[in-house]
Amino acid sequence: MSSPKLTWPGRIEDGRRILRYVDALSEAAALEMARDEKVFLFGLDVDDHKSIQGSTRGLLEKFGKDRVFTTPLSEDAMTGIAIGAAMAGMRPIHVHIRMDFLMLCMNQIVNIASKARYMYGGQVKVPMVVRSIIGKSWGQGAQHSQALHSLFMHLPGMKVAAPSNAHDAKGCTIAAIRDDNPVLMMEHRLLYPTEAFVAEGAYVVPPGRSRVCRFGRDVTIVGVSNMVVEALRAAELLAEAGVSAEVIDPIWLAPLDSETIVESARRTRKVLIADNGWLNCGASAEIAARLAEALAGEGPIQIRRVGFAPTPCPPSPELENAFYPNPGTIAAAAYALAKPDAPAWTPDPARTKLAYQMQFKGPF
Amino acid sequence: MADSGVAGTMMAVDSRPPGPMPPAKPPKAKSSNVGSAKADPARLYRAVRRIRRVEEEVARIYPTDKIKSPVHLSIGQEGVAVGVCDPLEPRDAVSGTYRGHATYLAKGGDLKAMIAELFGKDTGCARGKGGSMHLVDMKANVLGCSAVVGTTVPVAAGFALAQKRLGTGAVVACFLGDGASEEGCFPETLNFAALHKLPVIFVCENNGFAIHEPLAKRWATDKLCERVRTYGIPATRFADSDTLKIRAHVAKALPKMRAGGGPIFLECLTWRWREHVGPGEDYDAGFRSKAELAKWQKKDPVLLLGRKLDKKARAAIDAEIEAEIAEAIAFAEASPWPATRELFTDVFA
Numbered sequence: 032m033s034s035p036k037l038t039w040p041g042r043i044e045d046g047r048r049i050l051r052y053v054d055a056l057s058e059a060a061a062l063e064m065a066r067d068e069k070v071f072l073f074g075l076d077v078d079d080h081k082s083i084q085g086s087t088r089g090l091l092e093k094f095g096k097d098r099v100f101t102t103p104l105s106e107d108a109m110t111g112i113a114i115g116a117a118m119a120g121m122r123p124i125h126v127h128i129r130m131d132f133l134m135l136c137m138n139q140i141v142n143i144a145s146k147a148r149y150m151y152g153g154q155v156k157v158p159m160v161v162r163s164i165i166g167k168s169w170g171q172g173a174q175h176s177q178a179l180h181s182l183f184m185h186l187p188g189m190k191v192a193a194p195s196n197a198h199d200a201k202g203c204t205i206a207a208i209r210d211d212n213p214v215l216m217m218e219h220r221l222l223y224p225t226e227a228f229v230a231e232g233a234y235v236v237p238p239g240r241s242r243v244c245r246f247g248r249d250v251t252i253v254g255v256s257n258m259v260v261e262a263l264r265a266a267e268l269l270a271e272a273g274v275s276a277e278v279i280d281p282i283w284l285a286p287l288d289s290e291t292i293v294e295s296a297r298r299t300r301k302v303l304i305a306d307n308g309w310l311n312c313g314a315s316a317e318i319a320a321r322l323a324e325a326l327a328g329e330g331p332i333q334i335r336r337v338g339f340a341p342t343p344c345p346p347s348p349e350l351e352n353a354f355y356p357n358p359g360t361i362a363a364a365a366y367a368l369a370k371p372d373a374p375a376w377t378p379d380p381a382r383t384k385l386a387y388q389m390q391f392k393g394p395f
Numbered sequence: 396m397a398d399s400g401v402a403g404t405m406m407a408v409d410s411r412p413p414g415p416m417p418p419a420k421p422p423k424a425k426s427s428n429v430g431s432a433k434a435d436p437a438r439l440y441r442a443v444r445r446i447r448r449v450e451e452e453v454a455r456i457y458p459t460d461k462i463k464s465p466v467h468l469s470i471g472q473e474g475v476a477v478g479v480c481d482p483l484e485p486r487d488a489v490s491g492t493y494r495g496h497a498t499y500l501a502k503g504g505d506l507k508a509m510i511a512e513l514f515g516k517d518t519g520c521a522r523g524k525g526g527s528m529h530l531v532d533m534k535a536n537v538l539g540c541s542a543v544v545g546t547t548v549p550v551a552a553g554f555a556l557a558q559k560r561l562g563t564g565a566v567v568a569c570f571l572g573d574g575a576s577e578e579g580c581f582p583e584t585l586n587f588a589a590l591h592k593l594p595v596i597f598v599c600e601n602n603g604f605a606i607h608e609p610l611a612k613r614w615a616t617d618k619l620c621e622r623v624r625t626y627g628i629p630a631t632r633f634a635d636s637d638t639l640k641i642r643a644h645v646a647k648a649l650p651k652m653r654a655g656g657g658p659i660f661l662e663c664l665t666w667r668w669r670e671h672v673g674p675g676e677d678y679d680a681g682f683r684s685k686a687e688l689a690k691w692q693k694k695d696p697v698l699l700l701g702r703k704l705d706k707k708a709r710a711a712i713d714a715e716i717e718a719e720i721a722e723a724i725a726f727a728e729a730s731p732w733p734a735t736r737e738l739f740t741d742v743f744a
Contacts, residue, residue: 105580107549107583108580108583109549111547111550111552112556112587114549116554116557117553118538119553119558121557139580142541142546143541143547148741149742150524151521151525151533152520152524152525152741153741153744154520154532154533155533157744158744
């Protein structure tokens with residue numbers, strides 16, 4: 032019997048393979064499912080012809096209906112099913128096409144998954160992965176676009192990954208599957224078509240290690256999820272305006288490696304946190320608090336945050352554009368931090384469209 | 396690629412119709428003398444009497460403040476747990492509620508570790524991090540209990556899904572209260588368990604009250620079994636919760652369930668003799684009457700099963716139970732507190 036291939040060909044550039052984020056996700060699952068029979072993947076629509084926007088593509092054919100199956104629209108119970116299976120030694124991957132739907136899973140995640148290890152005195156472990164996608168493309172509105180990572184960062188016992196590129200999407204997914212704890216994966220729909228160099232074999236991007244994506248002197252920009260990409264674009268624009276920005280991607284929000292961020296801030300003394308979410312009690316608030324605690328007594332430090340407007344997300348483009356940070360607003364905020372005495376500066380709006388919104392072609 | 400033949404077959408494209416999981420592997424041989432052995436009145440009496448006496452002792456000690464966790468006593472309801480658990484084998488699992496002492500003990504949960512857990516000691520089954528509402532003993536396949544009503548129902552079904560996938564032939568007895576049947580995850584789980592033919596014995600201990608609220612204020616109809624049957628799950632109501640009848644029903648259902656027959660449901664009407672939480676009674680609160688208690692006390696499983704034994708046999712069992720309980724309490728008292736640093740262990744695996 033010939034085995035279906037586990038990896039995607041991608042395309043080769045300079046002798047290395049380039050793969051899309053979406054394919055990196057399914058490739059990670061395929062490699063781990065081949066390695067460990069205890070891994071299975073389920074969730075509404077994982078086995079249909081659209082395969083969760085392509086992110087579960089090929090898994091049904093490779094592993095069959097016992098290990099790749101759809102569910103009733105019962106997110107609450109299905110989360111409990113994943114927990115129970117995990118307690119019995121399986122490694123479930125529960126997939127949600129929208130992060131908004133996780134609100135139906137909260138009782139199981141908060142009251143059982145995140146604390147079972149502790150409240151049952153170490154007698155059980157819950158090695159489950161919850162994959163969720165921020166649905167933002169355009170016009171998704173209030174309930175199809177939310178980024179709710181901070182709710183999960185709040186919970187002891189949970190790990191949270193927010194990969195911003197294809198390399199990390201694969202490495203975080205494999206790390207999450209191998210982890211003995213519940214892991215929430217926050218993916219981003221707009222990142223799905225983005226490409227990066229991705230090694231063919233299995234590798235992990237382990238929890239608790241931030242990455243400096245671009246070195247700079249004047250200001251530190253921390254991006255979360257797709258805001259890493261927008262921050263990198265902002266850094267290009269800032270360079271043209273004479274500001275050298277360092278860009279950091281935490282990759283894992285829990286456990287959060289704030290040390291790398293602190294080290295950068297120690298040099299630049301100016302930090303902008305660009306979150307792909309609301310500011311209030313959000314990831315940006317946590318990062319800012321850690322900076323303030325770590326750098327207390329070391330002289331002045333300035334921290335600013337940008338994120339979603341403090342409103343639900345509207346679908347009308349005129350409103351939606353004002354709702355999200357973009358390379359222009361990120362660059363303007365970073366510029367004001369770096370050059371407090373200079374006149375305010377905003378890059379040319381024609382060059383500040385959300386980098387990967389430009390790739391997205393409707394209708395949905 | 397995986398190197399075992401089993402994995403190889405799993406790789407193949409599956410052309411079977413969608414829906415249920417594949418049939419389980421043939422059940423393994425019996426691994427102990429428990430299980431299908433016939434109903435033994437002495438063993439059943441011992442089990443219900445032991446649970447009763449443990450909880451009476453818990454109630455006795457409770458006012459001393461040695462017990463550091465709120466207790467929800469199952470006094471009066473022991474016959475349901477024992478009737479269901481007696482025919483189970485060690486490989487089978489149970490999933491209990493926050494009123495879970497009876498379930499835990501009936502399935503073979505460690506008594507010393509239970510009392511120590513109530514005392515908040517390091518030797519407790521959850522090392523002082525669970526308390527009475529989160530009893531657990533994975534060695535005895537007692538899944539952790541939960542204080543949020545209904546939450547364990549899908550978890551039990553997930554454990555059963557794994558048994559099916561792993562081909563252990565084990566079943567999971569999932570205990571829930573009448574209140575849990577009102578939570579959304581209950582019908583969600585019934586549907587999934589029936590669809591995938593999971594080996595789950597759903598056992599509703601219907602004691603008529605959610606805390607203090609009677610069924611009449613919560614249920615549009617009392618046709619719980621009818622509701623469950625619409626999912627294609629065989630459902631049986633036990634109006635008196637006779638231990639022997641429940642036991643016989645479960646024992647008869649087990650072989651078919653082990654062979655992939657899917658879930659069953661039992662609604663066991665029963666009566667919580669004591670208050671919702673705490674060691675006392677609540678018949679002066681006005682929401683239920685002592686006359687009803689008297690009616691249920693005539694159906695007391697300890698009384699009824701005890702009558703099947705002669706006085707001497709009963710006395711011998713009682714003495715053994717008292718000695719075991721005294722030993723467990725002494726063990727809990729003598730056990731150390733967890734070290735403060737234990738606060739931070741087992742947050743992650």
